[in-house]
Amino acid sequence: MTPLRPGRSTVAVHGHLSRPRAGEPVVLPVHQSTTYVQEVGGGSEVRYERYGNTPNQLALARKYAALEGAEAAIFLSSGMAATAMAHLAVLRPGDHLIASQFIYGGTRKLFDEEFGRFGISLSYIDPSQPRAWRKALKKNTRAVFFESPTNPNMRVVDPAPIASIAKEYGLALLVDSTFASPINFRPIEHGADVVITSGTKYLNGHSDVTAGAVAGTQSLVDEVVRLARTWGPILDSHSAWLLDRGLKTLALRVARQNSTGLAVATWATGQRKVQEVHYPGLATHPDHAIAARILDGFGGMVGLVVDGGAAGAERFLRRLRVFTHAPSLAGVESLVSEPRLTSHASLTPEQRAAQGIPDGYVRLSCGVEDAEDLIADLKQALDGL
Ligand SMILES: Cc1ncc(COP(=O)(O)O)c(C=O)c1O
Incomplete structure (x- = not known):
């Protein structure tokens, strides 16, 4: 039927x-x-x-x-x-x-x-x-x-x-x-x-x-x-x-990206060299309650502020092997970008900080690779800071 x-x-x-x-x-x-x-x-x-x-x-x-x-x-x-x-x-x-x-x-x-x-x-x-x-x-x-x-x-x-x-x-x-x-x-x-x-x-x-x-x-x-x-x-x-x-694979991909996003954000929360984690699936996110009420999944996008400001972010990005440094998001391949050089490049560092985007902010777009590989990649890049 x-x-x-x-x-x-x-x-x-x-x-x-x-x-x-x-x-x-x-x-x-x-x-x-x-x-x-x-x-x-x-x-x-x-x-x-x-x-x-x-x-x-x-x-x-x-x-x-x-x-x-x-x-x-x-x-x-x-x-x-x-x-x-x-x-x-x-x-x-x-x-x-x-x-x-x-x-x-x-x-x-x-x-x-x-x-x-x-x-x-x-x-x-x-x-x-x-x-x-x-x-x-x-x-x-x-x-x-x-x-x-x-x-x-x-x-x-x-x-x-x-x-x-x-x-x-x-x-x-x-x-x-x-x-x-x-x-x-x-x-x-x-x-x-x-x-x-x-x-x-x-x-x-x-x-x-x-x-x-x-x-x-x-x-x-x-x-x-x-x-x-x-x-x-x-x-x-x-x-x-x-x-x-x-x-045709939207639902499959997004389900995977939802679970990987949550796994990456949860892992990052416990890391010494990560100062902030922005992910609506975390109870610490200012809109977690709204997100839990209206979203069917928290997504594959995760914001991290790593130690060392802009220089720290650059060192971190140079060490990544699975994440590719490129603008855009949401593909099957994991990408990472720095808002200070892309979407928010026209603002001063002070204006960005006022919007909650200090230097050292990296935006992760989790793809559909194994979550363990993404976390291992982030871990070895953080270890180099
Ligand atoms: C939220 C949002 N809306 C619209 C656009 C524009 O999309 P496109 O690059 O396909 O023109 C982007 C691009 O990054 C985006 O992030």
């Missing part, structure tokens, strides 16, 4: 269940064609890759929408394209956006350097203070945005008070859920209108495709599609096929 409501692992593999016919390929082939035969006289839909309506693009979007519990979704050529198109879909010239101050540096740049030209103004607030959202409201506020868990301290934002303010004032609530993936958190279940994800990270999971996705109501996604057709940042069919292949 076909399950009435397939679980997320099943959806990640199959998308919508259908009865295959004998002789059909088990895997949807990549349709490497930018254009499709059109009926003479204009009776059929125009199928063109930039329109986002090729078989691979449509199958991927439907599957991701089902994983998020959304009516619809669309894949774009990067997470930044998804963030830009999603906001342009809900904001108009003269509108005001309230955003969490703990957001990806690229998103901050987009808001600060590009939104002004559309006459969109911004206020940044501390997302853990529900009263701050209300205080920042203006007559022209049209939307609110936060990211959760945040980079690099893995702060987990409680969506309930923000969703209730958004509802009360008729604002669109947009959430960047990249660090969670739909396996650990589904913003729409918590009142969000729009989910934004960098597909480059957990959705694809193999550090070999750049992509982004927007999920929400059909009308919201229709508007993003309309914008994307004009501005052009659609995900091509080949990349969509690759991303779909990655997505």
